[in-house]
Amino acid sequence: MRYVIIILIALVALDAYIRLAPSDPAKWHVDPLTAATPQGNGWLVRPDGGNAAPKVRAATPEALLAALDKIIRATPRTSVLAGSVGEGRITYVTRSALWGFPDYTTISAVAQGDGAVPVIYARQRFGSNDWGVNKARVEGWLTQLDATLP
Secondary structure (H helix, E strand, C coil): HHHHHHHHHHHHHHHHHHHHHHHHHHCCCCCCCCCCCCCCCCEEEECCCCCCCCCEHHHHHHHHHHHHHHHHCCCEEEEEEEECCCCCEEEEECCCCCCCCEEEEEEEEEECCEEEEEEEEEECCCCCCCHHHHHHHHHHHHHHHHCCCC
């Protein structure tokens, strides 16, 4: 019984650390156009050198960023860490349901051709593999964006 109590205390302490560890905007609010392409531990959508190339949408970069911001803010357990639409870059923290593991997603938008493309850099804080969670979340947001800005 003593070992069970020790294990439970350790799990509560680990959960508290994961949920309460501070998030430094200087570390996470980075330019997704210059970030290194993640290998198994995140997802990067950008015109060149990412994991996927974005689709050009008939909008200004500001309108595209505002539409994507609205979609992301509606995502459960997601909050803004830094930035704004007016700044041109926003970083969000999305936490897993059970343990509260934080994933960081930074977005911006750039003009391309007659429209604009989203630039999205999603990655986790803990661990070396995110098991496709960030890719799935980003692709879900882009699907929602398709309905808003074809």
